[in-house]
Structures are given as structure tokens and as C-alpha cells.
Amino acid sequence: MALTKTEAAKLSNDLLVRGVVETIVKESAILQYLPFMEVTGTAVRYTREASMPAVSFYQPGDTWAEATPTYTSHTAELKILGGDADVDNFLQATYADANDLEAEVIASRAKAIAHKFSESFVSGDTGVDPKSFEGLRAMTPAGQTLSMGANGGALTLAKLDELVDAVAPGRPELLLMSKRTRRKLKDLRRSSGSALEMGIDQFGRQVETYDGIPVVVDDFVPDNESLGSGTALSSIYALKFGQGTGLMGLEHGGIQVEPVGELESKDATRTRIKWYAGLALFSTLGVARLQGITA
DSSP: OOEEHHHHHHTOOOHHHHHHHHHHHHHOTGGGTOEEEEOSSSEEEEEEEEEOOOOOOOOTTOOOOOOOOEEEEEEEEOEEEEEEEEEEHHHHHHSSOHHHHHHHHHHHHHHHHHHHHHHHHHHOOTTTOTTSOOOHHHHSOGGGEEESOTTOBOOOHHHHHHHHHHSOSSOOSEEEEOHHHHHHHHHHHHHTTOOOEEEEOTTSOEEEEETTEEEEEOTTSOSOEEETTEEEEEEEEEEOBSTTTSEEEEEEEEEEEEEEEEOSSSSEEEEEEEEEEEEEESOGGGEEEEEEEOO
């Protein structure tokens, strides 16, 4: 059963682990929506439908032709994401509230993990960093990548509608973009005589929506991409989630918080936060990208 990290945090009886998970989710816009599946082993192997079997109309007495679908096999590996949080023993002993000091140090490390996951979710590239996982920019198929022009161009509502229609079956579950692009989208809607609608997400919070689709802003969607001779460009991603229909997060054991103990090299106590995580695209139609958006 797939859970978002928000729901998974509620199942933990360990207050420290729950606090770390909640901090990570709070710092990552995408983790509030992305469902995760538990993986046994170091990777998950899955198949995508490449082509459907051909069918025809027949007359009585015709010879029927046999046809079979074709599939492609893919593998998504788990990667190790984490860091150590060290608390100085002197400060721990003399600080007014030792629990607050430890919590602040661990929360800071958890925040850094959230930021690294969000950055990799968008821009992860194993060709650049083989220790990371492939992100949206690397895994979106060419056939699902739209462009505002050979060298980029200004966003239009017609092109955004084309992006929405590229995701199938049904509609995207969210549109992921930068703050700069969201400002442009709001300006376009105002110019057309309407504003971005407001809706309620699965957490009961008000969110901006475009044609009923939540607009999610993430600081890790960059505004410095290049296309042709164009620079300082950005992208919008239309995403669908779920095994068989779109994107799924992968993990083994969830986010783990381990007390390492006293250090030999310095007067400090270490806590390790680690997450065996990855990302899989089960259907190529579950993601689409509109690139080359200027300021």
C-alpha cells in the first residue's frame, strides 16, 4: 500500500522519528503529494507497455490475425540519502534546555535532507552524480516534452493547456513550477479576466489551482535552464502519481534516525538520519514537461 510521508509520519510511535519525518515533509512541497512504495532489495524492476496489439474489423469467414502487446523493462535503484547530526557535549550539558538543543540540531539536518531530495526530484541526473537518482528533468521522455520555442519564449495559457492534455489517462494531479513561473501564470489569468482558482488539497488546506489542478510551487524548480540560445529559462511539470499510472517514490524502511553515540575525535554525540530512497516512473504518460519558459 502506498503512503505519502505525511501519512507515514502518523504511524510512528517514536516522537523523534515522527518529528524528523514531519520536518522533512514540511520543507519539501513535493513530499506532501508523492506516494511511496516499500521496496525489498536494492531496486525495483517493472515493465511499461510499449505498444498495444493491433485489432481489425472482420467479415464472416475472414482469417483472424494474431497480435500481442510489447513491453519494455526498467529498473529503479534505491539510493542512500542522509547525514549526521552532532551535538557538542559541553553545549548539551550547559544549555538551558538540552532537549531543545538536540532537537534543533537534528531538525536542521532533516531540513537539509528534505532540500536535497527536492533538488534531486527535479534535477537529479545519474550522469552527473551516480550516487543520486534520476529526477524529472532526466526521466521525462522526449515525446512528453513540450517547448515554448527553439530558444524559449513567454508562457501562454494555450501551451499550458497542451501540457495538461499530454498527461493520460485523465488529468494531472498537480502542476509543479517555480515562483517566477507562478507569477507569470497569475498575470496571464488576470489579463484574461480571471484569476487562479482556489481549491482544497488532501490535507484540507487551500491551494491555488489551474482548471482544477493544484499549482505547487517548489524553490528547487530552477529558473536558470538553457534551450538553444536561450538562457534563464524554467519548466512546468504536469504530474500523475501511482503504480502503473505515473510517478512513485521508492524506499526501504522509511526515514531512519539512529543514535551513533559518543565520538572519538571530538567531545560530541552523533545521531544519523538516513533514507534509502528512489524514484520510479511507471508510465511515460504520467509526466509531461513544458520547457523554455522565459521571465
